[in-house]
Amino acid sequence: MENKKRRILEAAMLCFERFGFRGTTIGSVAKTAGMSKSGIYDCFENKEALLQEIVRGILGELVEETERAVRAGRPLRDDIETTFDAVIALRGRHRLLVGIYREARVFGTQGVVDMRKTLEEGVVSYIEGLVRRHEERGEQFRLPARVIAFLVYRVYLQLIYDWEDLYEPLPPEQIKAALKSFAL
Numbered sequence: 001m002e003n004k005k006r007r008i009l010e011a012a013m014l015c016f017e018r019f020g021f022r023g024t025t026i027g028s029v030a031k032t033a034g035m036s037k038s039g040i041y042d043c044f045e046n047k048e049a050l051l052q053e054i055v056r057g058i059l060g061e062l063v064e065e066t067e068r069a070v071r072a073g074r075p076l077r078d079d080i081e082t083t084f085d086a087v088i089a090l091r092g093r094h095r096l097l098v099g100i101y102r103e104a105r106v107f108g109t110q111g112v113v114d115m116r117k118t119l120e121e122g123v124v125s126y127i128e129g130l131v132r133r134h135e136e137r138g139e140q141f142r143l144p145a146r147v148i149a150f151l152v153y154r155v156y157l158q159l160i161y162d163w164e165d166l167y168e169p170l171p172p173e174q175i176k177a178a179l180k181s182f183a184l
Helices: 001-024 025-035 037-043 047-069 076-093 095-106 109-137 145-166 172-183
Strands: none
Touching: 001 025, 001 037, 001 047, 001 095, 001 109, 025 037, 025 047, 025 095, 037 047, 037 076, 047 076, 047 095, 076 095, 076 172, 095 109, 095 145, 109 145, 145 172
């Protein structure tokens, strides 16, 4: 069952990346996975459930990668940089993330808007946890942990999505430098 589920999720990710959420159907996922629609429905209720499972996996990857790189004794700004190294790497590996944000913004598709919120809440909660760990070690901040986490992530989103609507994309190093100088 695990192999079947993994095959479905890989096919769904390809379809969501290629066709977007609106353009992906259970039929297209089934065809890409080389199985019947009923085989998909045996594991997932609908395409929203597929996207939700994919997003949970991506968030898990983010936390795993970041936790491996975060080091005790470093200031929060270094841990934030490490976190965004992982976010930038995931964004490069999972074009689906870019698609989720663009489709949510352009079309307002409810399932995609919900997944964008899930992604954002997951990342903000993770960053909030980092801030709280640093507070427990004695670092002091002018704003509450949740506010810092929200601002850091929102500035990041503005620099990668809204900035690109007006200007040439910023390189990752410039994005991280802006986050460090602005938010912390």
